Amino acid sequence: MTKATEVGPEPVPTLGPRFFMRPAVVVAPALLGVTLLINGVGGIIVETEAYAPDDPASHSFRGPTPRNQAMFGPPGHAYVYRIYGMHWCLNFVCESGHAVLIRALKPTTGIEIMAERRGTTVTKQLCSGPGKLAQALGVTKALDGAPLCAPNAHLVPTDEPINASTGPRIGLSKAIEVPWRFGLMGSPFLSRPFPKS
DNA sequence: AGCTTGATTGCCT
DNA sequence: GGCAATCAAGCTA
Structure with missing residues (x-):
């Protein structure tokens, strides 16, 4: 029952262009804990990596293609x-x-759909890596360049405090020491553990 | 060669 | 058993 002092639920905050109009290294840790749904399927982002145009490891390093x-x-x-x-x-x-780069998330919504797409019912293996995550959420080239807003996507920030791990990005041959990988500390849904600090 | 995965192997938590 | 390290498959640029 709603008490008289309450005026109803707050509008659900959603991440828009202003959130993203910043350097990737600022946005990447801010995305931890955010709920990401693609067509109603997804979960809580637990691992990200930042890439920038002056970064030899980035696809954008050599300009637009x-x-x-x-x-x-x-x-x-x-x-x-x-x-x-x-x-x-x-x-x-x-x-x-x-x-x-969205590398891993904790599945929360549409787990059965993700399990079917992934061919496993092991929750920890549904989205614990960028390729797995894309497969579980049904992400393909069709989404390239598309806006990440309703009705296709939903991004909802958390109100929980975040403890972030940082470390080197994965799979690179250049700038391998740049610590632009971010993860929710201790999450069992990471693609790999973070190196011991 | 590449911003990976899945299967395999080895080692403790 | 569960987790971490190792290795090769797989296609496009």
């Missing part, structure tokens, strides 16, 4: 690319040439 065009498009849109010829990776575009 047909493949990375979305990285130079509107902030708050998706950048989706294929890796190793077989997996899709989902990024959020920040200010021009910046993007955040």
